Amino acid sequence: MKKITILDIAKELNITFSTVARALNDHPAISTTTKQAVRETADRLGYRANKVASSLRSGKTKIIGVLVPRLDVTFFSSVVHGIEGVMNENGYTILLYQSQESIKQENRGIDTFLRSRVDGIIASISLETEGDGGYGEIKDRNIPLAFFDRVPQGLDVPSVTIDDYRGGFMATEHLIQSGYRRIVHINQYRNINIFNERLRGYLDALKQYGLPIDERLIIKGDFSPEFGRQCVRNLLANGIDFDAIFTLEDFTAMGVVQELKAAGKDIPTEVGVVGFANEAFTSLVSPTVSTVDQCTVQMGEEIARLFLRLLERGDYYKHKPEKIVLAPSLLIRESSSR
Amino acid sequence: MKKITILDIAKELNITFSTVARALNDHPAISTTTKQAVRETADRLGYRANKVASSLRSGKTKIIGVLVPRLDVTFFSSVVHGIEGVMNENGYTILLYQSQESIKQENRGIDTFLRSRVDGIIASISLETEGDGGYGEIKDRNIPLAFFDRVPQGLDVPSVTIDDYRGGFMATEHLIQSGYRRIVHINQYRNINIFNERLRGYLDALKQYGLPIDERLIIKGDFSPEFGRQCVRNLLANGIDFDAIFTLEDFTAMGVVQELKAAGKDIPTEVGVVGFANEAFTSLVSPTVSTVDQCTVQMGEEIARLFLRLLERGDYYKHKPEKIVLAPSLLIRESSSR
DNA sequence: GTGAAAGCGCTAACAG
DNA sequence: CTGTTAGCGCTTTCAC
Numbered sequence: 001m002k003k004i005t006i007l008d009i010a011k012e013l014n015i016t017f018s019t020v021a022r023a024l025n026d027h028p029a030i031s032t033t034t035k036q037a038v039r040e041t042a043d044r045l046g047y048r049a050n051k052v053a054s055s056l057r058s059g060k061t062k063i064i065g066v067l068v069p070r071l072d073v074t075f076f077s078s079v080v081h082g083i084e085g086v087m088n089e090n091g092y093t094i095l096l097y098q099s100q101e102s103i104k105q106e107n108r109g110i111d112t113f114l115r116s117r118v119d120g121i122i123a124s125i126s127l128e129t130e131g132d133g134g135y136g137e138i139k140d141r142n143i144p145l146a147f148f149d150r151v152p153q154g155l156d157v158p159s160v161t162i163d164d165y166r167g168g169f170m171a172t173e174h175l176i177q178s179g180y181r182r183i184v185h186i187n188q189y190r191n192i193n194i195f196n197e198r199l200r201g202y203l204d205a206l207k208q209y210g211l212p213i214d215e216r217l218i219i220k221g222d223f224s225p226e227f228g229r230q231c232v233r234n235l236l237a238n239g240i241d242f243d244a245i246f247t248l249e250d251f252t253a254m255g256v257v258q259e260l261k262a263a264g265k266d267i268p269t270e271v272g273v274v275g276f277a278n279e280a281f282t283s284l285v286s287p288t289v290s291t292v293d294q295c296t297v298q299m300g301e302e303i304a305r306l307f308l309r310l311l312e313r314g315d316y317y318k319h320k321p322e323k324i325v326l327a328p329s330l331l332i333r334e335s336s337s338r
Numbered sequence: 339m340k341k342i343t344i345l346d347i348a349k350e351l352n353i354t355f356s357t358v359a360r361a362l363n364d365h366p367a368i369s370t371t372t373k374q375a376v377r378e379t380a381d382r383l384g385y386r387a388n389k390v391a392s393s394l395r396s397g398k399t400k401i402i403g404v405l406v407p408r409l410d411v412t413f414f415s416s417v418v419h420g421i422e423g424v425m426n427e428n429g430y431t432i433l434l435y436q437s438q439e440s441i442k443q444e445n446r447g448i449d450t451f452l453r454s455r456v457d458g459i460i461a462s463i464s465l466e467t468e469g470d471g472g473y474g475e476i477k478d479r480n481i482p483l484a485f486f487d488r489v490p491q492g493l494d495v496p497s498v499t500i501d502d503y504r505g506g507f508m509a510t511e512h513l514i515q516s517g518y519r520r521i522v523h524i525n526q527y528r529n530i531n532i533f534n535e536r537l538r539g540y541l542d543a544l545k546q547y548g549l550p551i552d553e554r555l556i557i558k559g560d561f562s563p564e565f566g567r568q569c570v571r572n573l574l575a576n577g578i579d580f581d582a583i584f585t586l587e588d589f590t591a592m593g594v595v596q597e598l599k600a601a602g603k604d605i606p607t608e609v610g611v612v613g614f615a616n617e618a619f620t621s622l623v624s625p626t627v628s629t630v631d632q633c634t635v636q637m638g639e640e641i642a643r644l645f646l647r648l649l650e651r652g653d654y655y656k657h658k659p660e661k662i663v664l665a666p667s668l669l670i671r672e673s674s675s676r
Numbered sequence: 677g678t679g680a681a682a683g684c685g686c687t688a689a690c691a692g
Numbered sequence: 693c694t695g696t697t698a699g700c701g702c703t704t705t706c707a708c
Contacts, residue, residue, distance in 0.1 A: 005701055016679050021702065029677060046475075051453045052394045053701035056684050061390065063433075070419060072635065077415030081408060084436050093450055095401075096432040098422050112431055115389045137384075225622060254622045261624070281619030284563060284592045286599065297410065343685055354695050359686070367693055391685035394700050 004047040012041050024049065055117065064307070065095045065113035067106065067123040069150075074279060075296055076124065079148060082300020083122060090308055092119070103128040110134045120144035120311060122303055125152050127190055144316045148303045149294075150194060158310060158321040160303040164194045167292040167328035168201025171246050171274045174290070174330055176209045178338055180244035180272045182217065186231050186256070187248045189220040198248055198276065216240055223248060228255025236263055243271055244336070250275035250282050253289055257335065272336040287334035295326050302326065342385040350379050362387065393455065402645070403451035405435045405444065405461040407488075412617060413634055414462065417486060420638020421460060428646055430457070441466040448472045458482035458649060460641055463490050465528055482654045486641045487632075488532060496648060496659040498641040502532045505630040505666035506539025509584050509612045512628070512668055514547045516676055518582035518610045520555065524569050524594070525586045527558040536586055536614065554578055561586060566593025574601055581609055582674070588613035588620050591627055595673065610674040625672035633664050640664065 002008075006024065010017040015034070023030045023038035041047075055061040064087055068076040084094050095118055097109035106126045113121050114137070121138055124147060132155040138145045139157060147159040175183050185202045188195055199218070206213055217240070221227050228247060232255075235242055245260075247253040253275030257267060265271050267287050275282060278293040302324055310316050340346075344362065348355040353372070361368050361376035379385075393399040402425055406414040422432050433456055435447035444464045451459050452475070459476055462485060470493040476483045477495060485497040513521050523540045526533055537556070544551055555578070559565050566585060570593075573580055583598075585591040591613030595605060603609050605625050613620060616631040640662055648654050 007701080017702085018680075018704085019678055021704090022678085025703085031677060034677080048449070048452045050394075050455060050701055052390060052399065052455050053684090054703070056388075056390045056394050056686085057701080057703045059684075066434075071409075071422065072416050072419040074412065074415075077412075077418075078410050080415075080434075081410040081436065084409065084434060085438075088436070093454065094434040096404075096418075096422060096434045098419065098426070100423075111386070114386045116431065117388060117390050251618075258622070258624075279619075280589075280617075281622055284596070284619055285623045286596075345685080355685090356687085356696075357694055359688095360694085363687085369693065372693085388685050391700090392687070394702085395685080395687045397700075 004042075004045045005050070006047075008045060009038060009041050009047060012045070013037055059117075061117050061119055062092055063095050063116065063118045064092050065097065065109070065116070065118040065121040065123075067097045067099060067109045067113070067121065069101045069124060069126050070098050071096075075149075075277060075294065078296035079124070079300035079303075082297040082302075083304045084300075086301050086304035086308070092308075099126040101126045101128060103130075103133060107134040110138060114138070114141070114143070118143070120146075120307060122146050122148065122307060124148050124150040126150075127192060139317065142317060144307065144311055146303055146307050146310075148299055150192065153193065156321055158306055158323060160299055160306060160324040160326065161194070162294050162299070162326045162328045164197035164328070165201040165204075167276060167294075167330075168198035168246075169205045170201070170328065170330045171276065171290075171292055172202045172205035173209070174332060175244045175246060175272050175274060175336060176205060176211065178268075178272060178336055180336075181211060182214070182242040183211075183244040183246060184217045184219065184231075184235065184242045185246050185248075186219045186221070186223075186228065186252055188223055195248055202246060217242060223252045225251050225255035225258070228252035228257075229259040230255075232256055232259035232263065244273070245271065246274045248276055250277045250279040250289065250291055253291070253335075254281065254285070257285070257287070257289060268334065268336050268338045272338065274336050278331060282331075283333065290333045290336040291331050293329045293331055295328070299326060342380075342383045343388070344385075346383060347376060347379050347385060350383070351375055397455075399455050399457055400430050401433050401454065401456045402430050403433045403435065403447070403454070403456040403459040403461075405437060405447045405451070405459065407439045407462060407464050408436050409434075413487075413615060413632065416634035417462070417638035417641075420635040420640075421642045422638075424639050424642035424646070428642075430646075437464040439464045439466060441468075441471060445472040448476060452476070452479070452481070456481070458484075458645060460484050460486065460645060462486050462488040465530060477655065480655060482645065482649055484641055484645050484648075486637055488530065491531065494659055496644055496661060498637055498644060498662040498664065499532070500632050500637070500664045500666045502535035502666070503539040503542075505614060505632075505668075506536035506584075507543045508539070508666065508668045509614065509628075509630055510540045510543035511547070512670060513582045513584060513610050513612060513674060514543060514549065516606075516610060516674055518674075519549065520552070520580040521549075521582040521584060522555045522557065522569075522573065522580045523584050523586075524557045524559070524561075524566065524590055526561055533586055540584060555580060561590045563589050563593030563596070566590035566595075567597040568593075570594050570597035570601065582611070583609065584612045584614075586614055588615045588617040588627065588629055591629070591673075592619065592623070595623070595625070595627060605673050606676045610676065612674050616669060620669075621671065628671045628674040629669050631667045631669055633666070637664060
């Protein structure tokens with residue numbers, strides 16, 4: 001199959017290729033007859049416009065780079081699902097890159113996007129990223145940039161996040177209101193903004209309800225079911241008094257639930273548990289686990305729409321960057337209902 | 339920030355832009371001194387090669403189109419995770435498209451990839467796709483094409499799948515060997531090859547072990563926890579005798595487990611349950627659910643590697659297409675251990 | 677309403 | 693080892 005260009009169509013019809021180009025782009029100054037004829041021969045010859053050529057000439061690729069830590073984490077794949085859906089409807093395609101939580105790989109991604117001349121970049125930073133990472137250059141080059149969930153510090157660009165502080169507060173408040181008093185919080189050791197916010201919400205809720213803050217109840221580590229199990233084992237082994245556990249995400253909560261059950265503790269009567277993220281399994285397990293919903297798909301759709309709005313308006317960096325904060329919702333399930 | 343091209347670097351150094359181009363591409367016939375100088379000024383000026391221009395000229399984009407049904411399904415996002423990982427290591431970037439299980443949207447994806455002049459396409463077909471869908475044209479245009487998991491019928495191209503027949507057989511055989519005799523199989527109503535294969539495995543296992551095939555034990559519908567629950571309710575309501583349930587995927591199995599527990603049936607003593615897919619929650623719930631692992635990330639990596647191997651060899655369609663079939667592994671957990 | 681011509685930024689063949 | 697030259701396939705301005 002020979003490669004067909006607008007020149008081939010032009011020859012076929014004895015017109016110039018510029019007329020063909022205009023017809024294909026539905027230019028107003030082309031007669032309907034010509035357009036008809038051009039489209040018909042284009043179809044007949046199996047013509048497929050060359051986006052590479054038009055991108056080079058026009059300076060627009062209609063491609064958005066999406067840079068996420070890793071796609072095997074439900075949260076990120078759901079958001080990308082949302083982003084792709086909206087971008088697709090608006091004629092944009094997604095160039096995908098995973099940082100694998102590594103700053104080096106993240107910078108390679110930025111470089112690739114820049115070289116690919118994407119029309120914009122949507123990202124969520126890696127766990128290793130500090131300051132503005134390599135993202136500053138994108139803004140310097142005046143290329144539209146927006147973040148979701150994990151936003152770098154010190155870079156004033158549009159973003160969509162959930163109110164993690166509020167999520168942490170709501171979860172803790174709910175436990176307090178359910179009569180729990182010695183509430184453990186499992187967080188993690190890195191200095192990640194969203195996780196710090198959840199911790200802050202926890203602390204403020206305790207304060208507001210006049211409960212003491214006990215350092216022994218605040219645990220930092222890496223999140224996983226195994227870490228959750230280990231935390232419970234340590235708490236029990238050290239004879240630390242507690243009656244509820246709020247974890248920074250659901251996998252850890254799952255481990256917590258398993259170990260509590262193994263230790264013969266009844267959930268929720270003896271110990272209440274609340275997670276974070278609304279992973280699919282939280283509503284399927286027994287007891288069902290209370291958690292905070294992060295509106296993942298919605299987050300993707302919001303960031304995409306925000307981005308498109310700004311893209312259309314042109315002057316991307318001329319305005320105060322819009323920062324959308326979605327309200328998390330607390331899903332009260334069996335693990336904390338007493 | 340002005341846009342820097344090789345011409346700017348050339349002017350700066352008083353050499354021609356073709357020398358710059360060669361230096362940048364590490365051409366052997368360029369002195370180390372020149373290369374050094376070129377790279378240094380390139381960095382200093384903030385030069386970023388324009389992939390669009392080089393793609394147009396060279397005819398290679400170093401972009402692979404990946405077309406999947408939807409990214410909010412763990413299976414697909416895991417495979418894409420694997421594909422991106424390997425492609426990335428080999429200098430390729432992923433252009434992502436979701437068919438949303440719609441044939442129309444799938445064809446738009448193919449069109450976009452063709453217009454974007456991707457160097458190849460990796461796909462998993464939508465539930466609506468029949469025959470070779472719109473994929474025939476890709477092969478006709480001699481563009482490398484490969485499938486994973488959901489492969490179209492009547493298109494002889496490379497693929498990576500798991501042995502679904504074997505998975506269905508193993509699951510059923512395991513139940514039989516554990517002493518279960520009246521084994522329900524929940525499948526789905528569409529004519530999808532991989533699902534049919536799982537059913538075939540189920541049937542053959544029964545046959546091989548001399549068990550009767552009872553049509554009332556074979557249920558077809560759409561998969562979801564809710565559908566699983568409904569199936570159990572119907573089985574019980576209709577007084578159908580059964581002592582095990584093998585579902586075509588894990589979410590349905592989860593619903594089955596919930597409803598059996600609600601009905602006071604003990605798992606695994608009264609009823610055994612086996613799912614399919616090894617979703618994260620199957621190892622976290624109680625009882626843990628036996629399932630068939632589909633090696634998702636590995637599948638992505640395999641298809642990417644297979645693809646790269648063929649891409650390098652050139653003559654993509656000159657050889658008999660390689661079809662890799664991965665061996666599924668049965669994970670025996672509490673739900674079927676008696 | 678259509679044509680002519682320039683050029684986007686690069687690769688690569690041909691010269692020297 | 694480096695320079696010259698000709699495009700890749702399209703968009704877009706200026707003509708008529």
